[in-house]
Amino acid sequence: MKIIVCLCRVPDTATRIVIGASQTTIETQGVQYIINPFDEFALEEAIRLKEKIPGSTVMVLTVGKEDAQKDLKTALAKGADEAIIIKADGPLDSLAIARLLADTITAAGGADAVWCGKQSVEDDAAAVGPMLAAMLDIPCVTRLIGFEGDAAGFTATREVEGGRESAKGSFPCVFTADKGLNKPRQAGLKEIMAAGKKPLRTQAGSAQPGSNVLQMVLPADRAAGRIVGEGVAAVAPVVDLLRNEAKVI
Amino acid sequence: MNHGILVWLEVRDGVFRKASIEALAAARSLATTLGGDVIGAVTGSGVSDLAATAGTFGADRVLVMDQGFLAKPTIEGHGRALAQLSTHSNASVIIAAGTLNGRDVAAYAAARLGAGYIADCTALRHEGARLLATRPVFAGKAITTVTTTTSISVVTVRPKSYDAMPPSPGKTVSVETVSPAFDAALARAVAEAIVGNATGTLDVSEADVVVSGGRGLGSPEGFKPLEELAAVLGGAVGASRAVVDAGWRDHAAQIGQTGKTVAPSLYIACGISGAIQHLAGMRTSRVIVAINRDPEAPIFKVATYGIVGDVTDVVPALTKAFRSALASR
Ligand SMILES: Cc1cc2nc3c(=O)[nH]c(=O)nc-3n(C[C@H](O)[C@H](O)[C@H](O)COP(=O)(O)OP(=O)(O)OC[C@H]3O[C@@H](n4cnc5c(N)ncnc54)[C@H](O)[C@@H]3O)c2cc1C
Ligand SMILES: Nc1ncnc2c1ncn2[C@@H]1O[C@H](COP(=O)(O)O)[C@@H](O)[C@H]1O
Numbered sequence A: 001m002k003i004i005v006c007l008c009r010v011p012d013t014a015t016r017i018v019i020g021a022s023q024t025t026i027e028t029q030g031v032q033y034i035i036n037p038f039d040e041f042a043l044e045e046a047i048r049l050k051e052k053i054p055g056s057t058v059m060v061l062t063v064g065k066e067d068a069q070k071d072l073k074t075a076l077a078k079g080a081d082e083a084i085i086i087k088a089d090g091p092l093d094s095l096a097i098a099r100l101l102a103d104t105i106t107a108a109g110g111a112d113a114v115w116c117g118k119q120s121v122e123d124d125a126a127a128v129g130p131m132l133a134a135m136l137d138i139p140c141v142t143r144l145i146g147f148e149g150d151a152a153g154f155t156a157t158r159e160v161e162g163g164r165e166s167a168k169g170s171f172p173c174v175f176t177a178d179k180g181l182n183k184p185r186q187a188g189l190k191e192i193m194a195a196g197k198k199p200l201r202t203q204a205g206s207a208q209p210g211s212n213v214l215q216m217v218l219p220a221d222r223a224a225g226r227i228v229g230e231g232v233a234a235v236a237p238v239v240d241l242l243r244n245e246a247k248v249i
Numbered sequence B: 001m002n003h004g005i006l007v008w009l010e011v012r013d014g015v016f017r018k019a020s021i022e023a024l025a026a027a028r029s030l031a032t033t034l035g036g037d038v039i040g041a042v043t044g045s046g047v048s049d050l051a052a053t054a055g056t057f058g059a060d061r062v063l064v065m066d067q068g069f070l071a072k073p074t075i076e077g078h079g080r081a082l083a084q085l086s087t088h089s090n091a092s093v094i095i096a097a098g099t100l101n102g103r104d105v106a107a108y109a110a111a112r113l114g115a116g117y118i119a120d121c122t123a124l125r126h127e128g129a130r131l132l133a134t135r136p137v138f139a140g141k142a143i144t145t146v147t148t149t150t151s152i153s154v155v156t157v158r159p160k161s162y163d164a165m166p167p168s169p170g171k172t173v174s175v176e177t178v179s180p181a182f183d184a185a186l187a188r189a190v191a192e193a194i195v196g197n198a199t200g201t202l203d204v205s206e207a208d209v210v211v212s213g214g215r216g217l218g219s220p221e222g223f224k225p226l227e228e229l230a231a232v233l234g235g236a237v238g239a240s241r242a243v244v245d246a247g248w249r250d251h252a253a254q255i256g257q258t259g260k261t262v263a264p265s266l267y268i269a270c271g272i273s274g275a276i277q278h279l280a281g282m283r284t285s286r287v288i289v290a291i292n293r294d295p296e297a298p299i300f301k302v303a304t305y306g307i308v309g310d311v312t313d314v315v316p317a318l319t320k321a322f323r324s325a326l327a328s329r
Helices: A037-052 A066-078 A094-107 A128-136 A189-195 A231-244 B018-034 B048-057 B075-089 B100-113 B184-191 B220-233 B241-245 B276-282 B311-327
Strands: A002-006 A009-011 A033-035 A057-063 A082-087 A113-117 A140-150 A153-160 A163-169 A173-177 A200-204 A211-217 A227-230 B005-008 B038-044 B061-066 B093-097 B116-121 B123-127 B130-137 B142-148 B153-157 B174-177 B209-213 B236-239 B266-270 B287-292 B305-308
Touching: A002 A037, A009 A066, A033 A037, A033 A066, A037 A057, A037 A066, A037 A113, A037 A140, A037 A173, A057 A066, A057 A094, A066 A082, A066 A189, A066 A200, A082 A094, A094 A128, A094 B100, A094 B116, A113 A128, A128 A140, A128 A173, A128 B075, A128 B100, A140 A163, A140 B075, A140 B100, A153 B100, A211 B116, A227 A231, A231 B287, A231 B305, A231 B311, B005 B018, B005 B075, B005 B100, B018 B038, B018 B048, B018 B093, B018 B100, B018 B123, B018 B153, B038 B048, B038 B075, B048 B061, B048 B174, B061 B075, B075 B093, B075 B100, B093 B100, B100 B116, B100 B153, B116 B130, B116 B142, B130 B153, B209 B220, B220 B236, B220 B266, B220 B311, B236 B241, B266 B311, B287 B311
Parallel strands: A002 A057, A002 A113, A057 A082, A082 A200, A113 A173, A140 A173, A227 B305, B005 B038, B005 B093, B038 B061, B061 B174, B093 B153, B116 B153, B209 B236, B209 B266, B266 B287, B287 B305
Antiparallel strands: A009 A033, A140 A153, A153 A163, A211 B142, B123 B130, B130 B142
16 A cells, blocks of 8 residues: 655744744744644554555655755654655745645555645644645545554544544545544654665655735734632622623623 | 635535634625625535525525535535536635635635635735735734635635624525536545534534633543533633643643634633643633633733632632523623
C-alpha cells in the first residue's frame, strides 16, 4: 500500500504573534516552528498502517522551504521511507498547496491512503484534505479520532457536532487526523541516525493561488478584566452584573 | 459582474441548520449592495419539501438535488452536488455555513470548481466586484482580510457571525430540481456505512453559554457541578486541554488552539489558568466569567468578571443564584 502523509510546519502554539512589515503575514524572525500538532497524529497513523500491511511505504510531503529538512528527518526517523520538500515561489493558499500536493502524488503514481492533519493551527482552514480528495478524485473522511485499517478497507470514528459517527470504506481515500487518534511515538537515537540514509529531496513546483491576504492585524484587545470579589460572596454581584450590565441572562 | 449568491443549506435531522440560515443572512446583506439573487442550494434525500421553505429564511429561489445517495453527509457526494449546482446557477459567490460538514463540502466544491476558497469568515463585504472576507488565523491571535482572485469565490461563514433574519413564514419561491451529472457510485464509497450515533448533546461550538472546566476541578467527578450549572443556563460543558489529556473529558469538549474555537454570549471558566492556547479558543466570547483561587491566574486578564475563590463552593452557589434569577425573570 502506498501511503502519503502531508505535513506542514507552523509557529509553536505559544508564539506571541507580531505582524510583519508587509502587514499581510506574521513576523517570522525569532518564531519557533514545529510540525503542525494534528499532522503528528496523521504521521503516526500512517506508520501504523504501514506496519500492519506488509510491503507498504510511507512518503512524506511538505510544501515549504529547505528549513523543513529537520522536521522531515524526524518523520523519517519515526518510520517514513521517503520525504519531499515541494518548493514554490510566492504566496500560497489552500488551493495552491492542495494542487502542488496532488500533482506530486499523481506524479508518484497515486496513493492508496493520504493522511493530513484536520487543520493547520496557523491558517485554521481545514481545507487541504477535502481539496486533495477532490483533485485526486477519491473519497475523504475527516477529523478521525479512531481508525482501524487493513488491506480490505477501514473503519473510522470521527467527530461531528454533538456526537460521533463511524465510517466504513475502502482505499484509496484521504483521511484527516484529529487529536485523540493515537499517541505519536518518539524516535530513538538509532532511528535518528538511520534516517540520515533515507531519501529526502527538494523539488520545485508552481500553482496559482485562488485567494490572497490583503491585510493582517492583531485583534482588538479585550477590555481589561475586573475581579468582582472573593468566594461565594461574589456570586450575587456577578449574577447581577451579568443580568443588568452585560445583559446576557 | 455578480450573477447571484448561492448558499448551501445544510440539512440535519430534517431541518436546515441554524448556521445555514445565518449564512443566508450573510448572503442577503451582501446582495443588498452587490445585487443578484440569493439562491438556496439543498442537497440530500427526501429534502424537496424542506427546500421549498427556503424562501421563509431569505432565499429568492432554490435549487435542489434530491437523491438517495445523498442521504448521508459524505464530502464527495455533497461536494460534487454543490459544485454542480454552483455551475448550474452561474453564481459568482458560493457560501456555506462554517459547520464541520459545511467546511468539508465547501472546500471540496471549491477545488472542483478551481475557485478561491476563504474558510471560516466572520464578516463578508465587497469593494466593487471584489469580495473581501474577514477571517481569524492562529486561532484568533491575528485577523486577516482576504480576497479571491478567481471568477467564482467560495466562502464559509463562522456560526454566530451573522444573525438569522426574522423568518417570513409561507413565502413561496421557485424550486428547480437538478439531476446529478456525475457518477453517483463514486459518492457512495464511504457513504454506504456511515452510521450516526450522535449523542444529541449540545456541542460547545453551537452553544450560547459554555461552562468550561480545567485542572482546578480536581477530578472527573469535579465536572458534575459544572454540568448542573450548564443545564440551568441551557449551555454546554467545555474543557481545557489539561483535563482532556488526563482523560477526564472527551476531546470533543476541548476549547483552545488545538480544540474548538467558541464565541458564546457567556463563557464561564472554572479552575482554568488561562494559558495562551486556551485563550485562543475563547477570547472572543462576549462575556467571560472566571473562577480561580489564584488571583494572579492569567484568565483574569480576559475575564469580564472574575471571582477569586474555590470552585467547589462558588460553582454550586452560582447554579443556585442563576436558577433563582432565571425563575424570577
Ligand atoms: C501544542 C499545544 C497545544 C495546546 N492546545 C491547547 C488547547 O487547545 N486548549 C487548552 O486549554 N490548552 C491547550 N494547551 C495547553 C495549555 O498550554 C495549558 O497547559 C492548559 O490549558 C492548562 O489547563 P488548565 O488551565 O486546566 O490547567 P492548569 O494550568 O493546571 O490550571 C489549573 C488552574 O486551576 C486553579 N485551581 C486549582 N484548584 C482550584 C480550585 N479548587 N478552585 C479554583 N481554582 C483552582 C489554579 O489556580 C490554576 O490556575 C496546549 C499546549 C500545547 C503545547
Ligand atoms: N504546506 C503544506 N505542506 C504539506 N501539507 C500541508 C501544507 N499545508 C497544509 N497541509 C496539510 O493539510 C492539513 C490541513 O491544513 P489547512 O487546510 O491549511 O488547515 C494540514 O494538517 C496538513 O496535513
